[in-house]
Amino acid sequence: MQARSSTGRTFAAHAVLITWTLIALFPVFVIVVNSFKSRKAIFADPLSLPLPSNFDMVGYATVMHQGDFFQYFLNSMIVTVGSLFCVLLFGAMAAFALSEYRFKGNTLLGLYLALGIMIPIRLGTVAILQMMVASGLVNTRTALVLVYSAQGLPLAVFILAEFMRTVSDDLKNAGRIDGLSEYTIFFRLVLPLVRPAMATVAVFTMIPIWNDLWFPLILAPGEEVKTITLGSQVFIGQFVTDWNAVLAALSLAILPVLILYLLFSRQLIRGITAGAVK
Amino acid sequence: MGALTLTAVTKSFGKTDVIKGVDLTVADGEFCVFVGPSGCGKSTLLRMIAGLEDVSDGEVAIDGVRVNETAPAKREIAMVFQSYALYPHLTVRDNMGLALKQAGESRAAIGESVNKAAGMLSLDALLDRRPAELSGGQRQRVAIGRAIVRTPKIFLFDEPLSNLDAALRVATRIEIAKLHRDLKATMIYVTHDQVEAMTLADKIVVLRAGRVEQVGKPMELYNNPANTFVAGFIGSPQMNMLSGAALGIKAHTLGIRPEHLAISRDKGDLAGRVSHVEKLGGETLVYVQVDGQGLLTVRLLGEYDWQVDEPVHLTPDQTRAFLFDADGLRIRG
Numbered sequence: 001m002q003a004r005s006s007t008g009r010t011f012a013a014h015a016v017l018i019t020w021t022l023i024a025l026f027p028v029f030v031i032v033v034n035s036f037k038s039r040k041a042i043f044a045d046p047l048s049l050p051l052p053s054n055f056d057m058v059g060y061a062t063v064m065h066q067g068d069f070f071q072y073f074l075n076s077m078i079v080t081v082g083s084l085f086c087v088l089l090f091g092a093m094a095a096f097a098l099s100e101y102r103f104k105g106n107t108l109l110g111l112y113l114a115l116g117i118m119i120p121i122r123l124g125t126v127a128i129l130q131m132m133v134a135s136g137l138v139n140t141r142t143a144l145v146l147v148y149s150a151q152g153l154p155l156a157v158f159i160l161a162e163f164m165r166t167v168s169d170d171l172k173n174a175g176r177i178d179g180l181s182e183y184t185i186f187f188r189l190v191l192p193l194v195r196p197a198m199a200t201v202a203v204f205t206m207i208p209i210w211n212d213l214w215f216p217l218i219l220a221p222g223e224e225v226k227t228i229t230l231g232s233q234v235f236i237g238q239f240v241t242d243w244n245a246v247l248a249a250l251s252l253a254i255l256p257v258l259i260l261y262l263l264f265s266r267q268l269i270r271g272i273t274a275g276a277v278k
Numbered sequence: 279m280g281a282l283t284l285t286a287v288t289k290s291f292g293k294t295d296v297i298k299g300v301d302l303t304v305a306d307g308e309f310c311v312f313v314g315p316s317g318c319g320k321s322t323l324l325r326m327i328a329g330l331e332d333v334s335d336g337e338v339a340i341d342g343v344r345v346n347e348t349a350p351a352k353r354e355i356a357m358v359f360q361s362y363a364l365y366p367h368l369t370v371r372d373n374m375g376l377a378l379k380q381a382g383e384s385r386a387a388i389g390e391s392v393n394k395a396a397g398m399l400s401l402d403a404l405l406d407r408r409p410a411e412l413s414g415g416q417r418q419r420v421a422i423g424r425a426i427v428r429t430p431k432i433f434l435f436d437e438p439l440s441n442l443d444a445a446l447r448v449a450t451r452i453e454i455a456k457l458h459r460d461l462k463a464t465m466i467y468v469t470h471d472q473v474e475a476m477t478l479a480d481k482i483v484v485l486r487a488g489r490v491e492q493v494g495k496p497m498e499l500y501n502n503p504a505n506t507f508v509a510g511f512i513g514s515p516q517m518n519m520l521s522g523a524a525l526g527i528k529a530h531t532l533g534i535r536p537e538h539l540a541i542s543r544d545k546g547d548l549a550g551r552v553s554h555v556e557k558l559g560g561e562t563l564v565y566v567q568v569d570g571q572g573l574l575t576v577r578l579l580g581e582y583d584w585q586v587d588e589p590v591h592l593t594p595d596q597t598r599a600f601l602f603d604a605d606g607l608r609i610r611g
């Protein structure tokens with residue numbers, strides 16, 4: 001009786017999850033499938049799989065020849081990984097300071113840092129552009145890394161500070177008595193214990209950065225610093241859109257983000273199963 | 279090497295005063311136990327001695343040297359926590375050796391100290407495991423081992439046994455007592471378990487709301503409590519507090535331990551009714567509801583048959599009674 005009802009529940013849960021997965025993956029499926037078809041086949045039967053009759057790699061060919069796609073990829077990678085590194089490192093450090101030390105204005109500072117969650121950074125675009133011009137950072141990847149770090153930090157600080165509050169005080173105090181420096185306590189004791197939170201923050205920070213079109217267009221439209229999202233835009237014209245190329249570019253753009261995600265999700269699972277301090 | 283002196287030590291968190299002026303000396307080699315109800319500031323005081331919490335005012339001195347501004351690692355103390363607080367990513371060996379490594383000791387010296395401590399606590403077989411692979415009792419022994427390895431001047435324990443089950447608690451308690459005899463080190467031990475306090479301590483410090491109520495040897499506190507708080511706190515089951523007015527005596531309160539209250543079916547000073555009986559084998563606890571006095575506890579050695587709801591009479595042994603005034607202070611003489 002017990003077993004049957006629990007299999008029933010497992011089945012129901014899986015049915016829901018599978019349905020959700022199918023819905024979520026459907027657009028991706030359509031993009032990938034159609035990127036391998038001829039233009040006519042895309043419009044005639046968008047849901048069919050690529051068949052020998054309509055198989056066509058023209059999209060990929062266009063993408064490879066038009067502009068320096070490999071460079072765009074690299075730029076996106078550099079900007080995303082760079083921003084992610086800054087957000088995680090500085091976010092975790094700020095979160096540790098806020099959760100661990102008692103000082104005047106602690107709560108106020110925490111609120112100030114969290115404010116950015118609610119205010120979209122794009123409101124400051126003009127000022128940001130002026131600053132970048134003044135500091136000569138226009139058309140550099142550094143400009144993007146800086147802006148994205150600012151964009152990602154508020155949520156990172158907020159989530160990580162909450163998690164760090166749950167790390168046992170006794171453990172940190174044991175470290176202090178054993179003569180560990182505050183840096184060692186932070187990097188060796190606290191960070192490994194909040195790894196699941198770090199992975200969550202990483203995933204939530206990474207995707208908007210990878211997909212962003214706004215700041216690359218404004219701050220770094222130059223050929224050698226273009227990101228992949230911006231690079232793909234050349235195929236979307238005001239009058240004609242090269243759908244083969246757009247779909248191929250999008251399919252390719254999924255890959256790196258998928259790899260990064262797999263990387264972090266493995267961390268996430270390891271973080272959960274590593275076992276907390278007992 | 280390891281005398282501790284606290285002089286008018288206070289601690290406030292913002293506007294709340296948690297420790298309100300504590301003076302205390304712990305002699306070298308003494309086993310001192312802090313007891314008191316939850317939230318009275320025992321852990322805070324211990325953390326101030328360790329240097330994990332700033333001292334708001336007053337002075338903490340170890341061996342006569344002021345250490346208020348000294349970092350925890352430099353105070354030559356070691357601390358054992360209730361939650362064990364082992365480093366999850368290190369093996370037992372590295373957990374125990376970390377402090378020496380930080381202090382720049384040689385590998386050989388660290389290995390020797392760790393092995394010696396492991397031998398004392400029979401941890402030899404566990405040295406290469408990680409904390410996650412140990413039972414609660416083993417973890418606490420490792421935590422104690424980590425403290426021993428440092429050969430500190432003062433050992434600090436914050437309720438080290440309260441996460442262990444009853445049998446392990448007794449075993450570890452005996453182990454700690456043995457360690458104290460072997461190492462002859464100063465130990466300061468926080469607990470709210472009075473059996474631990476009575477059995478381990480050379481000196482008990484009873485705290486209430488950030489103040490020291492009484493300091494003394496366990497038997498001194500038991501036989502000679504300074505006020506109703508200490509009288510009620512030390513001894514189990516709790517001392518009975520009778521209202522003096524109802525007994526027709528001058529004192530405000532008469533305290534009488536459960537074993538000094540005689541129970542009889544026919545006559546006595548206080549008439550009541552048995553409300554509950556607990557037979558523990560070696561002793562029998564009879565709870566008697568007395569009008570105007572509340573529930574009183576009688577402790578009898580051996581097995582006795584008292585029926586619930588049976589009318590009984592109680593007589594306090596006047597020579598063993600403690601008298602207290604309206605402020606709860608002891609009336610002597």
Ligand SMILES: Nc1ncnc2c1ncn2[C@@H]1O[C@H](COP(=O)(O)OP(=O)(O)OP(=O)(O)O)[C@@H](O)[C@H]1O
Nearest residue numbers: 291294296314315316317318319320321322323470
């Ligand atoms: N960081 C802090 N900020 C504000 N108040 C605190 C802080 N730490 C402790 N307190 C307060 O100080 C008082 C004493 O706390 P402490 O932990 O020393 O109690 P305790 O005697 O160890 O109690 P227990 O037996 O429950 O462990 C409590 O009232 C607690 O609320």
Ligand SMILES: [Mg+2]
Nearest residue numbers: 320321322436
């Ligand atoms: Mg405590």
